Amino acid sequence: MAYVAYVNYNIRSVCERKKMAHKPRSEMIAETRAKLVAAARHAFGTAGYADASMDDFTAAAGLTRGALYHHFGDKKGLLEAVIAEIDAEMGARLHIVAGNAPTRWEGFVAECIAYIEMALEPEIQRIVLRDGPAVLGDPSAWPNQNACIRSMAENLQRLTEEGTIVATDPEAVSRLINGAMLHASLWIANAPDPEATSKKAVHALKTLLEGLLVRNRSPG
Amino acid sequence: MAYVAYVNYNIRSVCERKKMAHKPRSEMIAETRAKLVAAARHAFGTAGYADASMDDFTAAAGLTRGALYHHFGDKKGLLEAVIAEIDAEMGARLHIVAGNAPTRWEGFVAECIAYIEMALEPEIQRIVLRDGPAVLGDPSAWPNQNACIRSMAENLQRLTEEGTIVATDPEAVSRLINGAMLHASLWIANAPDPEATSKKAVHALKTLLEGLLVRNRSPG
DNA sequence: CTAATTTACATACGCCTCGTATATCAGAGG
DNA sequence: CCTCTGATATACGAGGCGTATGTAAATTAG
Known part of the structure; x- marks a missing residue:
């Protein structure tokens, strides 16, 4: 059971990104990492680490915390990057x-x-x-x-x-x-x-x- | 309505503290502040500011966050102290x-x-x-x-x-x-x-x- | 000496944040 | 074409913080 709502999943955003670029996977990943680092850098630099919400700045990068945890483990990992x-x-x-x-x-x-x-x-x-x-x-x-x-x-x-x-x-x-x-x-x-x-x-x-x-x- | 549970309030802890000391109010306050500062100092010093839970270390001092907010405004205020x-x-x-x-x-x-x-x-x-x-x-x-x-x-x-x-x-x-x-x-x-x-x-x-x-x- | 007020603290509630577990889809490779 | 892995999104739960509210003791007023 459970997770019925997943039917609506992220179809829209994924499709949009697909249309935009046909780069090889490795490039897409590098781009994602770069986007996250850039967004975090901005948030950390202005609001400070403690007050920077992961939900907010991942959203600003057009992503979610899922991507962040996958690539950097946790908030500290992103700060290190x-x-x-x-x-x-x-x-x-x-x-x-x-x-x-x-x-x-x-x-x-x-x-x-x-x-x-x-x-x-x-x-x-x-x-x-x-x-x-x-x-x-x-x-x-x-x-x-x-x-x-x-x-x-x-x-x-x-x-x-x-x-x-x-x-x-x-x-x-x-x-x-x-x-x-x-x-x-x-x-x-x-x-x-x-x-x-x-x-x-x-x-x-x-x-x-x-x-x-x-x-x-x-x-x- | 609401707050029905307040009937049980803090009778126990208050009575205990009353029995313990008959000092003038100003001394009791100073003692409370000192207890909070000491507990926070220990928690900040060992766990670090970010990982020190206000609920935890106020409880360790035999108090609650209520006292903390009353005397120091917020967590930062306590750190300053x-x-x-x-x-x-x-x-x-x-x-x-x-x-x-x-x-x-x-x-x-x-x-x-x-x-x-x-x-x-x-x-x-x-x-x-x-x-x-x-x-x-x-x-x-x-x-x-x-x-x-x-x-x-x-x-x-x-x-x-x-x-x-x-x-x-x-x-x-x-x-x-x-x-x-x-x-x-x-x-x-x-x-x-x-x-x-x-x-x-x-x-x-x-x-x-x-x-x-x-x-x-x-x-x- | 009693009544009103202030002060010191405790409790309840809600929002937000983080981390983990789970779900889904896209590519890569056989 | 099918499987499998990896990249990402979503859902859920646990806490943390701040605020609003409640209560009782101490102080002051009359």
Whole structure:
């Protein structure tokens, strides 16, 4: 018995989608995943993870929660996918910035500043910096390990080897700096005058970073 | 009509509480609030804010959600109260640490290290560092403004005036350092070997901080 | 000292959200 | 052509939260 109503099933929507595209199945699936990720990204970025209703944003993507559970397991799984996407974009942007600098050190500083600027974007701030850690735990344990951090740690490693900066554990320093930048972004974004605050933060960060330069340190 | 069942009301629990104590009303209220905050603090600290059921932890405190809504408005309000309590404790602990140091600079460094250690405690980490920002937004905009940050900013102000450290905006530097420490704590807490990681982080932090000392900087 | 009012809390109800179980259909492959 | 697997939709149940409402104790008024 039961489920009599299934006679009306989803005939309409399925037919519509059939008419629209005759792509191979794998493409349709990729498209579905992309649609879900995009819709979730928007919802998470504006309403926040907790207040984003799965029913709502799957519907906005022209789908239902059924598709979501099939592809991502649960809401957290979808958040992971969204964060992975954003993180990849961030990594790519930082890579470009670092590559355009004349020296390694300057590249590093430019990367830091670019990171702060990116972290000012509301979507990144909300999803990656606030909800991400709350829902998924410590970012340093995430699978991607934040492409950003790895890139910075590598730079620091080389700078240390070159003798440009004082000897420290590169990973430790990169995590400290990353945390500093992240917090700075939250501060800037919520400040009454973000522009001025940003200048103060960038200046302070440069001061802090320059303390690492060997040429700035007197033997002592 | 309706609400017929109210005849049985809460006679039992009320009578029990009446027998137990004949304190003035204000004390009873304070006790209720304290019980709720304590129960919530435990639940938030172990299960996390999102997974802590209001029905469950109010019941654990011998109360119902009615009391909670009356005193704190909603779940967020209770979280605010919990965080305020924890923040006050942290501030007091830091104050003591700083006061025991021979010089202002050493006090500042000691405070930083103590902060990292505190932030390793699971309850603080979960409630203040992860769920807090996700639910209540940027910590720098919280009412208490994090007693910790203010204290550090004051120290930096004085150190700058004394000429001990290079001139920067004290608030900016304190926020950067605060973010660095916070992130370091998350990293340490989730590292496979927290002890060793902690040493690395503290060493790196000291290196970073010492870069601010005027006596370490060569004129450049 | 009694009556009115306020305050502190408990209960009931409804909406919404999530997760799981089930149903259906479209393609892929034999 | 038939079967089987995979992609998606629907139905159902369990909780969680917020609000509206109820009650009794404490306080204040007269």
